Amino acid sequence: MPDRSRAEDRGWAGSSAHHEYARLRRERERMLRDAPPLLRDLLADAARHSRALSAWERGAKGEAIVGRILDGVDGIRVLHDRAMPGRSANIDHIVIAPSGVYVIDAKHYTEHPRFEAPPGEPDRRRRLWVGHEDRTALVDAARWQAAVISAILGEPGIPVRGVLCFVGADWTTGNGFVVDGVGVTSDSRIAALVGSPGPLDPASIARLHELLDASLSPA
Numbered sequence: 131m132p133d134r135s136r137a138e139d140r141g142w143a144g145s146s147a148h149h150e151y152a153r154l155r156r157e158r159e160r161m162l163r164d165a166p167p168l169l170r171d172l173l174a175d176a177a178r179h180s181r182a183l184s185a186w187e188r189g190a191k192g193e194a195i196v197g198r199i200l201d202g203v204d205g206i207r208v209l210h211d212r213a214m215p216g217r218s219a220n221i222d223h224i225v226i227a228p229s230g231v232y233v234i235d236a237k238h239y240t241e242h243p244r245f246e247a248p249p250g251e252p253d254r255r256r257r258l259w260v261g262h263e264d265r266t267a268l269v270d271a272a273r274w275q276a277a278v279i280s281a282i283l284g285e286p287g288i289p290v291r292g293v294l295c296f297v298g299a300d301w302t303t304g305n306g307f308v309v310d311g312v313g314v315t316s317d318s319r320i321a322a323l324v325g326s327p328g329p330l331d332p333a334s335i336a337r338l339h340e341l342l343d344a345s346l347s348p349a
Contacts (some may be wrong), residue, residue, distance in 0.1 A: 145211045146220050146349040192238030192297040193222050196317055200225060200234075203325045205332070207339035212346035214278060220349035221275055226338045229328030230289035233276045234320070235268065242300040245309050256309045260299070268294055272312045282345045283338065288330070295320050 193211070200208045200223055209224040223234040241261025247254065257266045272292030280290040292312040299316060306315045315323060330338075 192236045195297050196223060196234065196236040196295050196320060199317055199321050200324065203227075203321050205335075206324055207335055209339070209342055209346065211349045212342075213349040214275070215346070219271075219275075221279075221346070224279065224342055224346075225324045226330075226335045226342070227324045227326070227328065228330045228335070229324075229326045230291060230330070231279060231283065231338065231342075232291050232293050232324050233272065233279050234293045234295050235272050235275070236295045236297060236317075237268070238297045239299045242303065243296050243314055244303075245307055245314070258294075258309045258314065260296070266309070269309050269312045273310065276312075279342070282342065288338070293320070293323070 197208075197210050200206070203225075206225050206227040208226075210222070212221045212224060213219075214221060221233060222236045223232075225232040225234060239260050241263070243258070243260050243265075245256045245258055247256050257264060258269050259265060269292075272294055276290045276292035280286075280288075283290065294312060294314045295317055296314070297317045301316050301318075306313070306319055308314070313323070
C-alpha cells in the first residue's frame with residue numbers, strides 16, 4: 131500500500147497546468163457551441179484558445195511525467211506545483227535531496243536543446259536554444275526561482291540549484307549541460323541527478339521539506 135501521507139504532502143504534479151487546460155477546453159467548447167457560424171472574429175478567437183489549450187495540455191503532461199519519476203526516487207522529499215509568494219507563477223517541482231535542493235521546471239519540447247556561446251566573446255554568457263528558438267528566458271526564470279527558494283531557506287550552506295527538465299526533446303547529440311548556473315537535462319536523467327549522494331541526512335531533508343511546505347502553498 132502506498133505511503134498516503136508522503137504522497138499527499140507533495141501535492142499533485144502538473145495540477146495547475148491541468149486545471150488551466152481543462153478551463154480553456156470548456157471555454158473553447160462553449161464558444162464553438164454558441165458562436166454564429168459566420169462571425170469570423172469569434173471563430174478566430176476560438177482558434178486562439180485552441181492553440182493555448184494545446185500548450186497547456188503539453189505542459190500538464192510534461193509536469194506529470196517528471197512528477198511520477200521524482201516520486202519514485204528513494205531518499206528524497208518532493209513538493210509539486212507550488213505557488214510563488216506574491217506572484218502568479220508556480221514552481222513545478224522542488225526536490226530536497228542529500229546533495230541539496232533542486233528547483234525543477236518541466237517543459238515538453240520535441241526539438242533539440244543546445245547552448246551557444248557568442249564566438250570570439252568568451253565573457254558573454256551562454257544562451258539556451260531549443261530548435262530554432264532562443265529559450266534563454268527559461269534560464270533566467272529558473273535562476274530567479276532558485277533564488278527565491280534559497281531566500282526562504284535562509285541557509286547559505288545548502289546548495290539550491292535550478293534545473294530545466296525537457297520531456298520529449300531530441301537528445302540525440304548529447305544530454306545534460308549547464309547554462310548560467312542552471313542545469314538542463316531530460317526526464318530520463320533527472321532521477322540520477324537528484325538521487326546523487328550528499329551531506330544532508332534524512333532528518334535535515336525532512337526539516338527543509340517541512341519549512342518549504344509551510345512557506346509555499348499549492349498552486
